[in-house]
Amino acid sequence: MISKIKSFYYYIFQQHNLPVWIVYLNYGSLIGxxxxxxxxxxxxxxxxxxxxxxxxxxxxxxxxxxxxxxxITFVSFKIFTFNKFVSASLPVAVIICYLFILxxxxxx
Numbered sequence: 001m002i003s004k005i006k007s008f009y010y011y012i013f014q015q016h017n018l019p020v021w022i023v024y025l026n027y028g029s030l031i032g033x034x035x036x037x038x039x040x041x042x043x044x045x046x047x048x049x050x051x052x053x054x055x056x057x058x059x060x061x062x063x064x065x066x067x068x069x070x071x072i073t074f075v076s077f078k079i080f081t082f083n084k085f086v087s088a089s090l091p092v093a094v095i096i097c098y099l100f101i102l103x104x105x106x107x108x
Contacts, residue, residue, distance in 0.1 A: 012073055022080055022088060026073045029091035032098060033066045069094065 015023045043062040047054040072090050080087040 008074070011077065012070065015077060018077065018080055022076070022084075025088060025091045025095075026076050029094040030069055030073060032069060032094070036066050039065075 040063055043059055046059070046062075072094060076087045076090045
């Protein structure tokens, strides 16, 4: 089990056989993990209100979003040799979501 986790880690963070642009694009899509400690802390307080419809499943999705980002990066690296467009569009979609969230935060 430990060896599988190590190989998964090395596959994501030790990419020497792929072009630099796809590696940096995927690492740019992982930038959202930086805010995870604050978001995980604030997620505790989402169910404070008695009228809240916040469920445990919503809490689980909020807490585990870094796993999704890492899986998107893993899949992007895996399919790069087969389809470069889809491989590049996965991290670009994540970055577009970041920009949309920033736009909503600052302009609305």
